[in-house]
Amino acid sequence: MLSSVTSYLASIDPILAAFYASLFTWILTASGAALVFFFRGMNRTLLDGALGFTGGVMVAASFWSLLAPGIEMSPGEGFVKVFPAVIGFASGALFIFGLDKVLPHLHINFKYSEKEGLESTWHRTTLLVLAITLHNIPEGLAVGVLFGGIAADMPGASIGGAVALALGIGIQNFPEGLAVSMPLRRQGVSRFKCWWYGQLSAAVEPIAAVAGALAVTFFTPILPYALAFAAGAMIFVVIEEVVPETQLESNTDIATLGFVLGFIVMMTLDVGLG
Template structure:
């Protein structure tokens, strides 16, 4: 399930974010690759700084493997914080995709934004499970485990509002915002999702899940956005 999420996020980062950003920049400058690279790295570096200083615990690791700043938080809270980190760039990506409609509302752009939202929505299912199932194993009730899983996704609509607001208020920021969101999502995939998907014995299943997730998101974006 985590591998599947990784594939969806990688595909969304390229087909729904980086590629449209490059097309926008190519109409404005001859150095589209440079601005796209800089914006992409900016997104990754911002997530790196948040990851560096915010206490959290990767799914599947013991409490003594806590990352970020020092904290006396319980293991359950650290797990929720880790998944919450995943959801920040996801919400930003959805918000930017829909915010772009204000500048260029077409059926193709709307379909592309809906595909991003649908793809992120699909991969939120395993992310929520990645919070709830470990908490259930630690003795939390089904209800508490469920609501902690929901709580971890609360930042996503907030990130969506932020992304849409930035694009609406500053039209020229759209290609930067698209690449920034892509860089943030790729950081999450490489730093969090892929390692977490390989903590068990069936690593081939996570790899296959990533392949199927990528193909599904690519097919949705190219098929519905055409």
């Protein structure tokens, strides 16, 4: 099944492949959010473990799927070879840092008074969705950049690696959708609205994926920078948002084990398929 999907994506336009792959990650987010129709709540320990898993996938993807290929395809030797990765990684982290300071948002299980970004009177529900949306931008961008590298026929960019990244991000998007819908349900929001907002948080991924693929297709020399940019953005999200959310209760060990499992899963997918 997986080999058939990989073969199909390899046979079509890489921009379209990036769109399809990011649609898959969006669908899994919607599927996770849909659990709100069947359950009344979510155990906090399970949520922290799931968020830890998400962080592990993102960190592993940042290295195995983005930084390592980016460095491999960079010209030169020694410090010259790593220069694009340094610039791209720092730029990606600073990009999300800037969005974090500007975009009004509220992290899961934080009080309304702890909202971040510019001052806003937006509803708590909107702020929660925006927090996860901010989280999903680098994920969609990462998928698009890898497929764009395939279109540019760059060494180190493989269809297997791109599929592995999309699969890993999709897997961790499932609990992510649930992490949006369940807290909203506890606030008394209707089940349909909980699902709607949960899936909406990942709607940005296909947009970011297509934008990333188009960018590196038309400006091939930026690919090593773009890969590192996506990695820097994802690492910033993990350290600034995902990890702190797992430390609010007494489930740090569960969250850490979830992180380790997520890292192993993503590393295995990337090496096995890439």
